[in-house]
Amino acid sequence: MNEALKHIEFHHDNADGWIALCKKDESYNTGFKQYHYKPEQIPEVLSKWKGEDCYFSMNTFYKPLRRVENIRQLRSLYVDIDCHARKEPLTPEQVLMWLESEHFGVTIPEPNYMIYSGRGLVLEWMIEPVPYKALPxxxxxxxxLCSQLKELNSDSKATDAARIFRIGGTVNSKNKNMVRIDYRHNFIYTLRQIQDDYLPELKSRKKKDKQESGNRTNKIKHMFNTYTLHFERKEDLLRLIKLRGYDVNGNRSNLLFLFRYWSSLYYGDSEMALERTLELNAEFTEPLSEREVEQITKSAEKAFKDKNNAELNNKVRKQGHKAGAGYNFTNEKLISMLGISMDEQRHLKTIISYEEKQRRKTVKRRENGIVERSQYINEQKNITNERVEAIRKLISDNPKIKNKEIAELLSISPRRVGQLKKFL
Structure with a gap:
């Protein structure tokens, strides 16, 4: 139990939010017993979570429900290596030798610790906690990080932010091996540091001209705009479903299809996206069967594969479709498909009409103290009329007054005085 507590406290030092503890249990419908605790509760309850197949969440949640959309703090990055499942199986120790000679400090940073999970190896990098909005x-x-270790059979399905991994000091029931932890260092990384040091598209160059700098900036914008767009699209679906109180009978098929498609593009994995889609379906007031969900979202899987087919993408772009293969819905199409009202659009971020965009621009201008054009024109007319009347009175009192003198009295230019006299 000391090993388990040490593991969780090392990982969640000064954490904020709920931590999920899980254990395989066939008596539950999901096959998992799962509860959520605040960090300070862990020492008291951990004795109930011992023995075989015990797990905890890598990130924390703002409410006791282990879902990506409930993330409170993103606290770590991780890669799960299924070395036993390779075509040419390796032991965790052999994988570690490979990592130390080929990868650590070269293609990826050295992890803070590693979990010897019984048959595989999990690498863990602790990061300065960031909120949900940093998810893209x-x-x-x-x-x-996962892609860098494909040759070692890294698991792309284990890259979601709600992931759980085994607790040190517990047992893997598949081979009865004890889960052990290899602590390497306690340096806390930042997302930006890893991004700058290891992502090829974002590596800084000391000597670059303005053109090179512009190209690099465009790459960064394209890369993260793509992640952000797919993220916000699926988040808009969740907002819409919540606004409708999860009563979406008339739109279940379209909502589930779009959610799986955008989730596939975001996670880079259609099967993981299907898991999230099934979880979403279960929250509907009248959910579909799992088989129905798989059938109606099957085309999302195909579109995702097409989108990741370089040859097909080039072919489609040559035909005049700049966005390439896959589905590329306009906002107008999405609004029509899902029957989104103007009132609902006010709560969404990306699936909005031209009218809603203009409304937001107007609100923003007003908040920034920028008046509407019609209001501005009226205000200028009033100012002009006031100045004309002032000039009329000055000339009436002193017919020989010069434009320069009028200009000084009214704090305007002599030329403007000449223009205003035309209105007399």
């Missing part, structure tokens, strides 16, 4: 950047870095 976090996912980009997470996917990058």
């Amino acid at each position: 950047l976090w996912q980009a870095v997470e996917n990058f």
Whole structure:
């Protein structure tokens, strides 16, 4: 139990939010017994979470529900290596030798610690906690780290922010091996540091001209705009479903299809996206069967594969479709498909009409103290009329007064005085 507590406290030092503790239990419908605790409660309850197949969440949640959309703090990055499942199986020790000779400090930073999970190896990097809004950047870095270790059979399905891994000091029931932890260092990384040091598209160059700098900036914008767009699209669906109180009978098929498609593009994995889609479906007031969900979202899987097919993408772009293969819905199409009202659009970020965009621009201008054009024109007319009347009175009192003198009295230019006299 001391090993388990040491593991969780090392990982969640000064954490904020709920931590999920899980244990395999066939008596539960999900096959998992799962509860959430505040960090300070862990020492008291951990004795109930011992023995075989015990796990805890890598990140924390703002409410006791282990879902990506409930993330409170993103506290770590991780890569799960299924070395036993390679075509040419390796032991965790052999994998570690490979990592130390080929990867640590070269293609990826050295992890803070590693979990010997019984048959595989999990690498863990502790980061300065960041909130949910940093999820697109976090996912980009997470996917990058996983991709660097593909040759070692890294698991792309274990890259979501709600992931759980085994607790040190517990037992893997598949082979009865004890889960052990290899602590390497306690340096806390930042997302930006890993991004700058290891992501090829973002590596800084000391000597670059303005053109090179511009190209690099465009790459960064394109990369993260893509992650952010897919993230915000699926988040808009969640907002819409919540606004409708999860009573979405008339739109279940379209909502689930779009959610799986955008989740696939965001996670880079259609099967993981299907898991999230099934979880979403279960929250509907009248959910579909799992088989129905798989059938109606099957085309999302195909579109995702097409989108990741370089040859097909080039072919489609040559035909005049700049966005490439896959589905590329306009906002107008999405609003029509889902029957989104103007009132609902006010709560969404990206799936909005031209009218809603203009409304937001107007609100922003007003908040920044920028008046509307019609109001500005009326205000200028009033100012002009007031100045004309002032000039009329000055000339009436002193017919020989010069434009320069009028200009000084009214704090305007002599030329403007000449223009205003035309209105007399």
